[in-house]
Amino acid sequence: MQVLQGLAILLTLQSAGEALARLLHLPYPGPVIGMVLLLGALRWPAVQQRVQAVASFLLGHLSLLFVPVGVGVVTQLGLLAEHGLRLLLVIAVSTWIGLAVTALVLRRLMKAWHD
């Protein structure tokens, strides 16, 4: 029951996020606004209890949710055949740069704080 109530809360806030984005012409995707709304709503214990179970379930299986979009790579085979190697190079190198910069910056900031 709590999972269903939690899902109802998530969907309601997602809809609210979509509505706010359209009405106020905000440059954010609806789910991101929904996330900010939920962050505010979590101060109420009633919301916490209901959201915890469904959030753990959804985030625990997050990687499954990327499979349908990932299979969409079959629709881009033409592009990949044409630019595949360069695309892979760009994606790999920029991901490594992003990972390295984030990890090293955060580590340095946290070490500076500890000292």
Added chain:
Amino acid sequence: MTDFVQLWVYLASTPLFGLNATLVVYVLALAFYTRMGQAPWANPVLWSILALGTGLWATGTAYPTYFAGAQFIHFLLGPAVVALAWPLWERRAALRAHWARFTLAAVVGGAAAAGSAAGLAWALGLPAEVVLSLVPKSVTAPVAMGIADKIGGVPSLAAVFAVLTGLIGALSGKTLFALLGVGRDATGWMARGFALGTAAHGIGAARALQVHADAGAWAALALGLQAVLAALLIPLAMRWL
């Protein structure tokens, strides 16, 4: 034989097929991943995509036919993004104490990933719409699609690039962090998890969560933070450029 062909044609055209195939293949891929001791190369998303993609190609099934069923799983990405508020809430004490450090690391790391992707793609002479679709690739797929749409990229391309980015992060994070000397102490796990959530979004965060509970929590926090920051800053930055 013709009966069998007719049955296949019928089954392959109902939404049940895409949903069923996605779940079964993923469950098998996850079992394989567990069996391989969660080795990065055995990543369940990678093998699910390869198996399903090959299956569609071999049977001549169109992607929209597959997606008619798979969309029920895809749809859950929306509520999952909303649910990211939960790990942020759980870590609110750390977030309150270190919000400036987290935000700085997320902005600098996210900008490094997006900037290097756009710069490299441009230098290698990739078409403009491809370059623009590469910019939001570190952000979780549904948000990346929204951003790509706003800045003149192609949403479906951005989603594929985001998934490839997540896979590369999940596959190579362990080796990269070892090379950089990011350790396995509390600060090291925080830096590893946070970096995976920032630069390799949900797929990187899922990997972090499987390896170490703390790293997973920091990754989920970074993922939520990156979604908010990127949705805010990328369209703004593109307006200035």
